[in-house]
Amino acid sequence: MLMTEERAKFAGKISLDVRDSVPDWKPYELKRAPEGAPNVLIVLYDDTGMAAWSPYGGRINMPTMDRLAQNGLTYTQWHTTALCSPTRSTFLTGRNHHLNRAATIMEATDGFPGAAGRLPEECATISHVLQDNGFSTFWVGKDHNVPEEDNAPGGSRSMWPVQLGFDRFYGFLGGETNNWYPDLVEDNHFIDQPYSPEDGYHLSKDLADQALHMLHNQQASNPSKPWYLWFCPGANHAPHHAPEEYIAKYKGAFDDGYEAYREWVLGRMIEKGIMPEGTALTPLNPMPEDAASPADFVRPWAELNDDEKRLFARFAEVYAGFSEYTDAQVGRIIDYLEETGQLDNTLIFYCADNGASGEGSPNGSVNENKFFNGYPDDLAENLAMLDRLGSPDTYNHYPTGWAAAFSTPFQMFKRYAQFSGGTCDPMVIHWPKGFEAKGEIRHQYHHSTDIVATVLDAVGLEMPDVYRGVKQLPLNGVSMRYTFEAAPEAPTTKTQQYYEMLGTRGIWKDGWKAAAIHAPISDRGHFDQDEWELYHVAEDRSESKNLAVEHPEKLKELIDAWFEEAEANDVLPLDDRGPVALTSIQRPQAEPLRDRYVYYPGAAAIPESVAVNVRGRSYKIIADVVIDADAEGVIFAHGSRFGGHSLFIKDRKLTYVYNFLGIPPEQTFTSEELTPGPHTLGFEFIRESAGEHGESIGTAKLYVDDAVVAEGPMRAQIGKFTLCGDGLCVGFDSADPVSSQYRNPFPFTGGKLLGVAVDVSGEQYRDLELEAAAMLSRE
Secondary structure, eight states: OOOGGGSOOOOSBOOSSGGGOBOOOGGGSOOOOOTTOOEEEEEEESSOOTTSBGGGTOSBOOHHHHHHHHTSEEEEEEEOOSSHHHHHHHHHHSSOTTTTTOSSOGGGOOSSGGGSSSOOTTSOOHHHHHHHTTOEEEEEEEOOOSOGGGOSTTSOOTTSGGGGTOSEEEEESSSOOOSSSOOEEETTEEEOOSSOGGGTOOHHHHHHHHHHHHHHHHHHHOTTSOEEEEEEOSTTSSSOOOOHHHHHTTTTTTTTOHHHHHHHHHHHHHHHTSSOTTOOOOOSSOSOTTTOOGGGOOOOGGGSOHHHHHHHHHHHHHHHHHHHHHHHHHHHHHHHHHHTTOGGGEEEEEEESSSOOOTTTTTOBSBTHHHHTTOOOOHHHHHHTGGGTTSTTOBOBOOHHHHHHHTTTSSSOTTOTTSHHHHEEEEEEEOTTTOOOOSEEEOOOEETTHHHHHHHHHHTOOOOSEETTEEOOOOSOOOOGGGGTSOTTOOOSOOEEEEEETTEEEEEETTEEEEEOOOTTOOOOOGGGOOEEEEOTTTOTTOOOOOTTTOHHHHHHHHHHHHHHHHHTTOOSOOOOOHHHHHTOOOOOSSOOOSEEEEOTTOOOBOTTTSOOOTTSOEEEEEEEEEEEEEEEEEEEEEETTEEEEEEEETTEEEEEEEOTTOSSOEEEEEEEOOSEEEEEEEEEEEEEEOTTSOEEEEEEEEETTEEEEEEEEEEOSSOSOSSSOOBEESSOOSSOSOTTSOTTOOOEEEEEEEEEEEOOSOOOOOHHHHHHHHHHTO
16 A cells, blocks of 8 residues: 555646546556566475475475476575464565564464564565555465464454455465365355365365466456465475375385485485585484473384384375475466466575474374374374375374484474574575576575565565554565575675574574574473584584584674574563463453353354364253254264264264264264254263373263263363364364264254354363473473
8 A cells, every 4th residue: 555645646637627627647546566577476385394305305206396496596595483384474574483473383372572473563564565566466375374363254354365465365274274175265254165085176286276267367357467476285284185196106215214315315415416515414313312302202213113114104105295296286387377478587486484394293193183182193093094194084294203304414303493404494496587597506594584575676676664654674584686696605695593483492693503402392491501502504504513612602602692683573481382282372362251152053164263162171062953853964063083073963863973183983972863853952071080191081971851861981182173174063064074974064954953052161170280290390
């Protein structure tokens, strides 16, 4: 939006009669983009270490990325924040993630200035700037920058993409979604997926279809107008889902194991010039025992039995197939640009938002949501699903060993902001009209905050000092455009970059790096006791040689610089609490919390962020119905086959299923046949204690009117059913069904469903024993 003082004054002539008057359109015309400004395409994958992909020497074939690398530039020291929401916020504004109030993911914001989850007015988005200056702006795919409480049909739209300067949006708002049954939003409203997996649906394909649809329409109506497209597939975040033909391409490719892969890929990286000669491989488990997180431990390949090796290799095959399949969908966009003559003047960034993910535990997982529930994975359960990994039957994630392998040669992986394993990511830039270099490598040190500055430099615009009446914070990023023609070894213009994520912290300055030894989400605290290590990254790219003893003054200089950056960027306080604690923080809600929630049929699925919270407490579900003899269908459902609960009528019987983290068998409670007529149907869970892993243990009771018709022990989750999608439904079950006893949507028919009440008036259970143990661990 142009400020009033920037508008030209009317220079026409106004008389009594329009025939004697002279118009002047200039004050009312929209601004046009600078002459010759390129289109901009940013392809932003999730959870991908630099050693995974073929342009960097990895085993995962990425034909589209290879093609762009061969005709563009490959960057070896491009960094991110170590987590998705924070990195994505830097792509939006060009400011450091804490200034964007995005210290962590939206599901873990904690109400402090750097972690409040809402972009401040002082950080205008690049999409607003480009939109105001004559660009079409599109966002397709993952968002994960909408505050959790706004991810709802009736929530505030202030942080949704269309309100942040994007003309169109198609994708999902949360941190992840089921690629076979996604939680979809179009522009400002939730939608159902267009067709089913049985008909060939996969999210990556759908996102490419939608991106092409937007570009086709834009070119049909405004071909002279440049566009900005942010394409953010669900890949490579869990769940790792892919068509079987792509998974099959990698059969046997990872049978040698992750330790052998690390040795092999480092040789390839050195051979390709990604890493310098003499780069050392860091240890597989580098964290000292007193600082390490057990969930991030890597099991040595030689200690696995044959079944485990087969399982672990299959996890990697599925991940690789997922990645290449999505690259093929990106290829469809690139092919279109070439066919329509747009490729030469399209500035393309092909990159990832953080390192490979360690959220699969040492044994991998067929349900990644166990990680967010603090519940361990079971090898027997994983092995039973080996042949179905990547299918709609699993919500899978590979074991931590592959996270370490795909982050070669660095220490650790995603979430570890002090090490390059969490932050050094792949980045290829392609722009034939913008530079002549082809197939070259660039070693300059850069960061995700630099993308906005680079785009603005390339299109000929600047971030305004004042936007919509608000004085703006200066960009923290610097333009990378000088690297387009610079020699590979030309010095970087970046001088300093701090890092902090989930209690981990580090700082890079003029080729040196200081790293505090602390595990993320470890709930250890005592940050003042952290040991700091020092690396001379200019000579030791893998950060393998700790020089803290040799250079104490340099280490002190960097630690002091980190605290200065922390003060300037609202970094403190540090927060290393575990996943369950972080995702259970009570955040401000548009609706007040209450003891009883009443829901009626006819509404869309209600996201978990604003639905009634039954986690870690006793609860009752009561439904008023009038049923015919042939009544059937879902009365109430929340979650999916990977965690959720459902009350439904089938075969004239009332059934309640609690699907605990997708672990078979489903906990099922069933009545005798119901009689036609009005009924009050209900279920009650009485929480009595905590299980071994904090889960709720108690007694379940199924009611028909006033009578208990089924009763027995039950366990329930204390963490979320899902980070995104599969919300609370009345009268149907959305997306992936909770129970295998029916197929979605299984709508309620054969009578009338008047409404459903959920009562949570009992106090939420506090496990004092667990709280005491957590407190003692910090003493």
